[in-house]
Amino acid sequence: MKPRVCIIRTDGTNCDLETAYAFEKAGGKCTLVHINQLRNGTEKLDDYQIMAIPGGFSYGDDIHSGKILSVELTSFLKEQLNNFVSAGKPVIGICNGFQVLVRTGLLPWNELGTIRATLMHNDSGHFECRWVSLILEETNCVFTKGMGGTIVEYQVAHGEGKFYASEEDLMEIEQSGQVVFRYADPVQQKQTMLYPHNPNGSLHAIAGICDRTGRVLGLMPHPERFVEFYHHPNWRRHKINEPHGTGLFRNAVEYVNKQL
Numbered sequence: 001m002k003p004r005v006c007i008i009r010t011d012g013t014n015c016d017l018e019t020a021y022a023f024e025k026a027g028g029k030c031t032l033v034h035i036n037q038l039r040n041g042t043e044k045l046d047d048y049q050i051m052a053i054p055g056g057f058s059y060g061d062d063i064h065s066g067k068i069l070s071v072e073l074t075s076f077l078k079e080q081l082n083n084f085v086s087a088g089k090p091v092i093g094i095c096n097g098f099q100v101l102v103r104t105g106l107l108p109w110n111e112l113g114t115i116r117a118t119l120m121h122n123d124s125g126h127f128e129c130r131w132v133s134l135i136l137e138e139t140n141c142v143f144t145k146g147m148g149g150t151i152v153e154y155q156v157a158h159g160e161g162k163f164y165a166s167e168e169d170l171m172e173i174e175q176s177g178q179v180v181f182r183y184a185d186p187v188q189q190k191q192t193m194l195y196p197h198n199p200n201g202s203l204h205a206i207a208g209i210c211d212r213t214g215r216v217l218g219l220m221p222h223p224e225r226f227v228e229f230y231h232h233p234n235w236r237r238h239k240i241n242e243p244h245g246t247g248l249f250r251n252a253v254e255y256v257n258k259q260l
């Protein structure tokens, strides 16, 4: 049986089809579920094994990117969401989805309703839409299993991507090994705070984090935009074994398959 993937969408979501494509390619069975279908009970999170919040401009980024969707999740769907996460089912938030996960409090510490970090406006003061290099940390994140220490290239496309938390909270995130992706200098192959390789000024060069269980992942760059070789502008000269985004979706599907 294929794991069922719930791709949550709402007004302004624009990466739902690409996220579904990536999960389908990895062996998942995807449904695009409008948040109102969850709110009115015609769809239930319980019927799914993986949840994805894709990128976009939910509600036009009004108030703050991802804010309104996060309020809907924490007020109307709190119980369903809590049950989903405590049942050990993987959750991924990409770009706007990462912003949503942080504003629900699910990241970094699984505290729905308590916001402990944020994604702020990019230091550059404008939208950044281009390819960046990322270094993967060795973590217990189920999505990046076996990818620790590697460098990948993904696209970023955001205006509010600067990861920010208090120094104390950052330390805790670091110490519990929750940083999964950092922006990197492709020549030095090291994490960097320097623009343009770090596109937004994220503290500790953080591009993506997971919760302590490793099952809830949020990241600003877009792995779903690199699941075919030809997604990369240099694909004819690129000698790689597989597109860099593929592994994340496959790992999640494999993880669930082992539990089913």
Ligand SMILES: NC(=O)CC[C@H](N)C(=O)O
Residues within 6 Å of the ligand: 054, 055, 056, 057, 058, 061, 065, 094, 095, 096, 097, 157, 158, 159, 160, 161
């Ligand atoms: N691609 C996206 O998901 C964009 C996220 C958000 N709208 C921003 O600009 O920060």
